[in-house]
Each structure stands twice: as C-alpha cells, then as structure tokens.
Amino acid sequence: MIHLLDLILVFSLLLLPNSRAGAMQGPDAGQPATESTAVGDKTLVDLPSAIGAIQYEPGRGLRVGNTGLTLGGYTGVGIERPEGGPATAALDDLSLFVTYRPVARLHLFSELEEEDLLRVDDHGRGGTNAQKFAVERLYGAFTVSDGLELRFGQFLTPVGRWNVIHAQPLVWTTSRPLTTLVGFDTHTTGVVVQGALLDDSSLAYAVYSQFLNTVAPPHEEVVSAKHTAGARAEYSWLSGASIGASYLAQRLSNEWEHVAGIDAAWRASRIELSSEAIVGVPNGPRSRQWGGYVQCAWSIGGGLWTVLRYEHFDQRAPQREINLVVPALAYRPTPYTIFKLEYVFADHRNDTSPAGFLTSFSLLF
Amino acid sequence: MRRTILFLSLLLAAPAIRTADAGDALVVIVHPSRKDMPRRAEIARIFLLQRRFWSSGEAIVPVNRESGSEDRETFSRLVIGRSSTDLAAYWNEQYFQGVFPPLTLSSDASVKRYVASEAGAIGYIDEAQADDTVRVILKLR
Numbered sequence: 001m002i003h004l005l006d007l008i009l010v011f012s013l014l015l016l017p018n019s020r021a022g023a024m025q026g027p028d029a030g031q032p033a034t035e036s037t038a039v040g041d042k043t044l045v046d047l048p049s050a051i052g053a054i055q056y057e058p059g060r061g062l063r064v065g066n067t068g069l070t071l072g073g074y075t076g077v078g079i080e081r082p083e084g085g086p087a088t089a090a091l092d093d094l095s096l097f098v099t100y101r102p103v104a105r106l107h108l109f110s111e112l113e114e115e116d117l118l119r120v121d122d123h124g125r126g127g128t129n130a131q132k133f134a135v136e137r138l139y140g141a142f143t144v145s146d147g148l149e150l151r152f153g154q155f156l157t158p159v160g161r162w163n164v165i166h167a168q169p170l171v172w173t174t175s176r177p178l179t180t181l182v183g184f185d186t187h188t189t190g191v192v193v194q195g196a197l198l199d200d201s202s203l204a205y206a207v208y209s210q211f212l213n214t215v216a217p218p219h220e221e222v223v224s225a226k227h228t229a230g231a232r233a234e235y236s237w238l239s240g241a242s243i244g245a246s247y248l249a250q251r252l253s254n255e256w257e258h259v260a261g262i263d264a265a266w267r268a269s270r271i272e273l274s275s276e277a278i279v280g281v282p283n284g285p286r287s288r289q290w291g292g293y294v295q296c297a298w299s300i301g302g303g304l305w306t307v308l309r310y311e312h313f314d315q316r317a318p319q320r321e322i323n324l325v326v327p328a329l330a331y332r333p334t335p336y337t338i339f340k341l342e343y344v345f346a347d348h349r350n351d352t353s354p355a356g357f358l359t360s361f362s363l364l365f
Numbered sequence: 366m367r368r369t370i371l372f373l374s375l376l377l378a379a380p381a382i383r384t385a386d387a388g389d390a391l392v393v394i395v396h397p398s399r400k401d402m403p404r405r406a407e408i409a410r411i412f413l414l415q416r417r418f419w420s421s422g423e424a425i426v427p428v429n430r431e432s433g434s435e436d437r438e439t440f441s442r443l444v445i446g447r448s449s450t451d452l453a454a455y456w457n458e459q460y461f462q463g464v465f466p467p468l469t470l471s472s473d474a475s476v477k478r479y480v481a482s483e484a485g486a487i488g489y490i491d492e493a494q495a496d497d498t499v500r501v502i503l504k505l506r
Contacts, residue, residue: 060460
C-alpha cells in the first residue's frame with residue numbers, strides 16, 4: 001500500500017539536482033571556492049540610449065552604443081625600493097584605449113598614455129612634475145582576409161611576446177626583462193602586413209617597416225631607431241602553447257643592426273611557462289649584445305601565483321653582462337586586476353632594471 | 366523499514382533520473398544558407414577570433430552563451446580545449462589589442478533566433494533545441 005510519505009520521498013528525490021552524462025562541472029571545479037572565474041561578458045552598466053545600449057564591463061571597457069566605439073584602458077600604482085636608493089611610490093601610467101570598429105574590416109585604435117602621474121620618494125620629494133603625455137599606439141587597420149591585414153601607424157614592434165603584451169595587468173611582474181626592452185626599438189611607426197595562415201589559422205605572421213618618426217614615444221623606450229624592417233612568425237596550438245621567431249634590421253644613428261629572436265610559451269590552468277632570447281649584431285664597430293629569460297608562474301590556489309624568472313643579458317661593451325633572478329608573488333582577485341610583490345636580484349648594477357624590491361597593483365578597466 | 370529501503374533505493378537511482386534536456390549533446394549551428402563546414406579546430410579558432418571570415422568573405426559572428434553557464438563551459442572545454450577561466454588571460458591580451466570577446470546571449474532560444482536571422486553567425490545550443498531554422502554543422506558530447 002502506498003502512503004503519502006512514500007510519494008513525498010519519491011518526488012523529493014526526483015527533484016534532486018542532476019547532471020548531464022559526462023558533463024563538465026562548473027568553471028571552478030576542483031579549485032578553491034575563492035578562485036576567480038572568467039569574465040568577459042559581465043556587464044556592470046547597461047543604459048539604453050538613442051545610439052544603442054551604453055555598456056560598461058570591468059576589464060573590457062565602455063561600449064558606446066552601436067557606434068563601434070569602445071573606450072577602455074589600464075592603470076596602476078606601485079612602490080619600488082632599489083638597493084641603496086630611496087623608496088618611491090608612484091601612480092604610474094594611465095593608459096586610455098580608444099577602439100573604433102565601424103565595420104568588420106576596419107579597425108582604428110589608439111593607446112594614449114599619461115606617464116608618471118605622481119611620484120614621491122620616502123623623503124617626500126617629487127610630485128607631478130614628471131608627468132608626460134605619450135602615444136603608445138595609434139594606427140588604422142584594414143582586413144582584406146584572415147590572411148592579410150594592412151596596418152598603418154604607430155604600433156608595438158612585434159619582436160618576441162613581452163613587448164606586445166607589456167601592460168602591467170597582463171604580465172606577472174612589475175619589473176620587465178631587459179631582453180624585451182634594451183635590444184630593439186619597442187615601437188614602430190610605419191606599416192605592417194599581418195595575418196593568420198594555414199587552414200586552422202594557427203600560423204600568424206607579420207612583416208613591417210618603419211619609415212616615420214615615432215610620435216611622442218613613452219619614457220621607457222630605450223632604443224630609438226630611425227628605420228626598421230622586420231618580420232615575425234608564430235605558430236600556436238589550441239592547447240595554449242606557441243613558438244615564435246622574429247627578425248628585424250634597425251638603423252640606429254648611421255649604423256644598421258640585425259636583431260634575431262626566438263620565443264616560446266605554454267599556458268595551462270595552473271602553470272604558465274615563457275621564454276625569449278634575442279641577439280643583436282651591429283654592422284659597425286659596436287659589439288654584439290644578446291640575452292634571454294625563462295619564467296615560470298604557477299598557481300597555488302585562491303588566485304595566488306608564485307613566479308620565478310631568470311635572465312641573462314650580455315650587454316654591449318663596456319657594460320658588463322648581468323644575471324637577474326626575480327622571485328615574485330602575484331594575486332589575481334579578478335582576471336582584470338593583479339597585485340604583485342617581487343625582489344630583483346642582480347649580480348651587477350644596472351639602471352634599467354635595478355636590483356631591489358617592487359610591489360604594484362594594476363587593473364584593466 | 367520499507368520506507369527506509371525505498372528511500373535508499375531511490376537515492377541510489379537519483380543520478381540516473383534526469384530531466385528532459387540533461388544528457389543532450391550540444392550542437393554547433395549556423396545559418397541555413399551557410400555552406401561552410403569548419404572542423405572542430407577551425408571552430409575553436411573562430412571563437413578565439415583568430416579566424417574572422419567565412420569562405421564567402423562574409424564576417425563571422427560567433428555567439429557564446431553567458432559566462433558561467435554549463436553549455437558555455439562544455440563548449441569551451443570540448444572545442445577550444447580550455448575552460449573559460451583559463452581563457453581569461455587570452456582575452457585580456459586581446460583587449461589590449463582592441464579585440465573584444467564574442468557576443469553572448471543567455472538562452473538556447475535566443476542563440477537559435479540570432480543564428481537563424483544573421484547569415485554570418487555561428488553558435489551552439491542543446492541538440493534538442495535544434496530545428497530547421499538553423500543548420501547543424503557539428504555535434505558535441
């Protein structure tokens with residue numbers, strides 16, 4: 001005889017949460033509950049207007065209706081204490097991205113930067129005197145096909161990986177490898193032809209040339225080339241691995257120099273490996289310089305990552321070769337914010353990447 | 366005692382008792398007029414915005430389900446081979462280049478409606494939701 005309680009038991013169990021056969025669990029399966037989840041479509045502001053919805057998404061910018069215009073950027077604050085020097089707190093660069101895509105094949109982009117907004121040392125010296133406006137990037141691009149895009153303007157020189165993604169919210173350390181900064185002009189003002197080849201678009205290429213002066217270069221630009229011609233190829237796997245090779249010929253003063261580089265990266269859920277190496281061989285009497293780094297970042301849970309980088313840089317004579325080791329901690333409470341804490345150990349003095357303590361917070365907005 | 370046995374029996378059987386759409390495959394859909402048949406790896410590149418045009422030259426419009434949805438995570442793992450969490454760094458780098466993630470819609474019905482009306486669109490829905498207003502090009506389990 002079936003009782004009411006039996007029916008209640010049956011229906012209660014029928015309503016238990018069930019899962020798709022073989023289905024994936026949620027995005028944080030197997031990870032601590034505090035692990036950050038992916039964003040990219042979490043709109044914070046959504047206001048109707050005559051030109052379409054005005055939407056803001058953290059880390060993805062402000063979409064101005066249906067105009068094709070998006071505003072975004074990044075900023076950061078940091079403290080550094082080089083060995084033997086005063087501690088300095090800084091409100092670093094404020095970068096504004098202006099993206100305009102009126103149609104699928106046309107892309108206009110600029111990154112405008114206000115550098116060194118505020119810098120104060122531990123004696124209270126400093127202020128806003130060092131503020132400088134810079135144009136990081138300013139270009140227009142027309143896409144003919146997946147394999148062919150023409151870009152004209154000022155853009156980041158496609159040598160290696162770090163230079164084209166060097167923004168503080170995108171990299172694991174506040175300090176930057178010398179290999180990615182000292183060997184070549186980090187900005188190119190001219191034209192680039194680029195695209196993705198092969199049936200699955202796994203091979204990306206770029207061929208570029210500089211024949212114009214850089215517009216308002218950023219302060220961290222160490223090398224300034226008068227003319228440049230170069231190329232890059234990168235093969236990527238869907239698993240997150242990629243390898244690349246770069247070459248450029250740059251004219252510094254009245255002398256040409258050839259720079260070649262290779263790079264590799266692999267990114268998985270809880271670990272990221274990256275490495276780059278370059279060599280610069282001048283035509284004239286100046287000496288060769290070369291360098292490379294290997295970096296590993298691994299997740300220890302809760303959005304916390306440990307990072308370790310080793311770099312060797314054989315600078316142009318009479319400067320000495322230098323070895324740098326950077327252990328760091330990085331904390332990502334969300335995918336578009338990052339706190340960093342690191343110490344740069346160096347066996348010789350170097351002004352571009354001095355030994356000492358650094359910490360920073362940066363975010364994409 | 367009888368109730369206890371009944372309760373335990375049903376508790377053990379509960380994981381096998383599913384609602385109508387649980388256990389359905391996901392299918393990748395395009396507009397009915399679209400003749401392209403991209404392979405799984407090409408579909409992955411499409412949703413990573415590394416491939417942007419159909420063979421006809423028309424712009425591809427990939428449509429994702431909303432972040433955190435089961436379908437989105439299933440698609441991301443089965444086609445791209447990474448979770449949406451793992452792709453966050455990739456989309457940060459793309460944002461730095463002025464490239465934004467694909468459009469997202471919050472239900473199978475809205476994805477189907479959009480793909481049925483937009484010739485360049487490609488999306489994914491539960492197999493049970495597919496009908497002749499869209500063309501299925503890949504089935505995922």
